[in-house]
């Protein structure tokens with residue numbers, strides 16, 4: 001058990017609320033997604049006990065091992081989607097944030113239909129060369145149209161990663177591109193901001209920040225797929 005996850009959760013949530021209020025927005029409009037990848041289930045459980053409502057995971061197998069050990073929480077898939085895992089992803093998660101190509105969206109749509117469910121999804125945008133995944137902003141309209149054509153998917157907005165190791169201005173410019181793309185394709189969820197760049201993200205209009213190490217501490221080295 002790590003000392004202080006509950007305190008860290010409360011301190012982080014108040015820092016976010018304060019930043020959001022400073023911009024004249026309502027803190028209730030910003031969801032904090034704790035990112036539990038390569039974090040022990042005990043830490044994640046402590047954050048949920050302290051009030052964390054949303055959990056993001058990047059690796060399907062790790063998530064499936066961890067979820068049975070946790071209290072109820074909304075589960076977001078934020079990792080790379082392999083199309084042959086679409087069915088397991090749709091069955092395991094409540095929201096899929098990382099739909100970055102038509103093939104993955106179609107596979108998820110089919111999987112959700114077989115489950116008799118409507119799956120909320122976000123379109124993952126690539127706004128920086130340091131991100132390996134994501135749809136280019138100039139191809140987002142076409143992907144959004146494909147996703148809206150899947151009866152069992154509900155496209156709610158976009159997700160993106162900021163540039164790794166960039167200065168604050170470059171981060172802000174990338175996030176503004178994500179906000180502009182969301183305004184163009186439509187949707188209400190702007191999932192941007194991680195441990196190192198959530199303040200810039202909130203200033204660009206983020207409605208959902210995804211925070212791992214800033215909440216749970218350093219990740220363990222173990223590889224999970």
Ligand SMILES: *Cc1c(COP(=O)(O)O)cnc(C)c1O
Nearest residue numbers: 035078194195210211212213214
């Ligand atoms: C790992 C990860 C995060 C959280 O990163 P931290 O730097 O630990 O906050 C957020 N989003 C995605 C897509 C991730 O893979």
